[in-house]
Amino acid sequence: MNLISKQPGSHAYKKATVERPDIPNVLDREFNITSPNKVWCGDITYVWAEGRWHYLAAVIDLCARRVVGWAFSSTPDADLVIKALEMAYEQRGRQNVLFHSD
Template sequence: MIDRIHLETGHGIRSICKVLGLPRSSYYHAATPTANELSDLDIGGRIERIFRHHRRRYGYRRIWRDLAEDGVVCGPARVRRLMAERGLKAIQPRTYVPRTSDGKADKPSPNRLLKAGLPAAPDTAWAGDITFIPTTSGWLYLAVVIDLCSRCIVGWALDDHLRAELVTEAFRQGYHSRRPRPGLIFHSDRGSQYGSRLFRAQLAEAGALQSMSARANPYHNAWTESFIGTLKAEMLQGGCFRDGADARTE
């Protein structure tokens, strides 16, 4: 306010402070940024660059991890505050809406995870699912395989068909990169691709045990459903890819 009056009237700072009943020291103290304010300015700029670089996909937790990897010392609460002050809001996936399994698998396998529970070690239980990916030139289909311990994607396949080869390619990729021991549990819904002879033969060759969700119970495969929802929210942002090459690049 004092600066504005000074610019508009041309009066000196001393005169303005005297009229307002303020000591000049208060003005100069307020005009000089503190060390914390300078630090906020620096970290805030870093946060905004990371946020823009990842195209609004990163929330405060991911940005905090990136800052920590770069040696920037600050807490997640500070990152959240600075993001709020700058109006930086990450893309949020839609609330999970369950969809029923199609139940087309011939002789569906039992849900082995109900007894075994979630794994305590990587590469002992995986889950798979299929989703559609829109492009301007037509639909593509994505099969993913997730490790249920680390929640990492261990395999994926993208193609323009829904044949069993789509899921076998995703599993093959994960198997050759991770080399799980025999006894691996592979969980999915009751889709016909997962119930096909081709895929079941692949599991048998790898020494893996098949597990399937109960009919019309998508919550039994909520890990992949949640990942797919986040993937679409962050990557598509309400739009679509140009073509298959664009989708694979992303």
């Protein structure tokens, strides 16, 4: 069959070297939430597709442990996260929710 596998090059993110004392860590690693729509967490990951990197932002309800919003883009910017949050608001309504991200 002559199959060939090609791995894309590694993708490097800048690592934060300084804590931000002006932005308090309200969640403080308390991930066991007992009520839905109280705490949402967000993260961005990258996916190799069509010969280049794409970015996926996800918003997860920590109680339900389910994705409540997501967005896909060719750039990892604030608009990507905003779109994911807007989807979460559409799915769950505008809640008095804590959103935590790194």
